[in-house]
Amino acid sequence: MTVSLTSSTTSTGFIPSNFVSFQSTEQFHGAVREQLAQDIEVLFDYAKLPSPLVDACRYVMTGQGKLVRPLMVASAFASINSSNNERTDEHNDDIDTLDTDLDTLLENDSDYDMSRRAALAVELLHTYSLVHDDLPCMDDDELRRGQPTAHIAFDEATALLAGDVLQTLAFEVLTAEMPTFAPFDANIASQLMAIFAPRARRMVSGQMLDLNAEASTNIAQDDLEAIHRDKTGALIEAAMLMGGVCAGATAPQRMALQECAQYIGLAFQVQDDVLDVTMTTDTLGKPAGSDEKLDKSTYVKFMGVDKATDYAQSLFNDGRAAIMREMSNGDLNSSTDKIGTDNDALLALIEWLWSRKN
Numbered sequence: 385m386t387v388s389l390t391s392s393t394t395s396t397g398f399i400p401s402n403f404v405s406f407q408s409t410e411q412f413h414g415a416v417r418e419q420l421a422q423d424i425e426v427l428f429d430y431a432k433l434p435s436p437l438v439d440a441c442r443y444v445m446t447g448q449g450k451l452v453r454p455l456m457v458a459s460a461f462a463s464i465n466s467s468n469n470e471r472t473d474e475h476n477d478d479i480d481t482l483d484t485d486l487d488t489l490l491e492n493d494s495d496y497d498m499s500r501r502a503a504l505a506v507e508l509l510h511t512y513s514l515v516h517d518d519l520p521c522m523d524d525d526e527l528r529r530g531q532p533t534a535h536i537a538f539d540e541a542t543a544l545l546a547g548d549v550l551q552t553l554a555f556e557v558l559t560a561e562m563p564t565f566a567p568f569d570a571n572i573a574s575q576l577m578a579i580f581a582p583r584a585r586r587m588v589s590g591q592m593l594d595l596n597a598e599a600s601t602n603i604a605q606d607d608l609e610a611i612h613r614d615k616t617g618a619l620i621e622a623a624m625l626m627g628g629v630c631a632g633a634t635a636p637q638r639m640a641l642q643e644c645a646q647y648i649g650l651a652f653q654v655q656d657d658v659l660d661v662t663m664t665t666d667t668l669g670k671p672a673g674s675d676e677k678l679d680k681s682t683y684v685k686f687m688g689v690d691k692a693t694d695y696a697q698s699l700f701n702d703g704r705a706a707i708m709r710e711m712s713n714g715d716l717n718s719s720t721d722k723i724g725t726d727n728d729a730l731l732a733l734i735e736w737l738w739s740r741k742n
């Protein structure tokens with residue numbers, strides 16, 4: 385599989401991009417992770433947080449997270465970008481392409497940098513939710529991403545503030561002028577904000593519904609699904625849509641991204657329930673079997689491990705189908721508005737998610 389991403393030749397300043405082709409999903413994901421690690425440092429330099437707040441933030445942001453949501457932003461960005469560039473190429477076939485190519489490159493550089501901001505934003509928000517979720521007043525967990533949780537490594541007040549400031553930074557990063565990022569595009573930034581803010585709010589609503597459900601003895605599968613649509617699904621939806629918007633996704637492309645995200649958001653949660661009972665603490669990097677210990681309502685509790693595994697697989701397949709349908713735009717002879725090509729980062733991402741072990 386080959387995926388394409390527009391990538392700055394260096395990460396300093398507004399420099400026209402090269403189109404870099406990656407030979408494998410691992411290579412593509414590695415490049416996204418490396419860029420994100422650099423951007424996290426740029427952000428902490430910019431934010432000038434006092435100690436030990438900055439240490440706690442760096443600690444939680446640089447643990448062994450899988451970076452699923454930034455990878456979703458980058459994959460949606462790469463797929464839509466590659467699809468739309470293909471269309472531009474077709475359109476420009478008869479035109480002198482020299483000037484157009486330079487315009488496209490400059491435009492893409494700014495788009496790519498907006499996708500870097502979006503990737504950073506979703507990871508900041510996600511990490512804040514994990515830090516708060518682990519606090520003694522929530523799940524009271526001591527292990528996360530293979531290391532002691534923030535309130536254990538630091539103290540409860542610092543962990544609470546770290547979560548708070550990560551959340552604030554998640555919004556700030558979309559419009560701050562920071563070194564190594566092209567000046568933010570106000571039009572894209574406002575679209576990103578409109579996607580991100582309500583879904584960040586839905587994540588917290590989902591957490592409340594989850595806490596309410598813990599107190600109730602008997603909840604239906606539909607209720608569980610509604611909880612996870614908000615708690616886990618909303619941010620996944622935000623990640624895919626934000627990546628698409630940065631690459632200039634059309635309305636049908638956005639609808640396909642949203643539909644795909646809804647399926648894989650739920651699939652991800654069902655899979656999480658399965659992994660909690662089938663994997664070890666070492667592999668998970670967080671306590672195995674904690675759902676049962678906390679008597680949580682999970683898909684495994686509803687339907688058993690085998691059926692929950694099948695359910696996750698069928699949801700991933702539905703997510704893939706949403707993308708595939710858009711690739712052919714309902715008409716196998718049409719290439720208009722298709723999401724990706726044979727080198728589709730999104731389809732590769734779904735495969736990678738399905739094969740995850742933690």
Ligand code: GRG
Pocket residue numbers: 448449450451452453510512513514516517522529587588590591615616652653656742
């Ligand atoms: C605002 C306190 C608060 C919570 C919001 C998202 C959330 C609700 C709580 C986090 C805990 C949790 C179990 C969420 C379910 C979503 C989920 C499966 C999170 C784990 O995500 P991964 O697997 O984690 O992507 P890494 O560590 O790899 O980033």
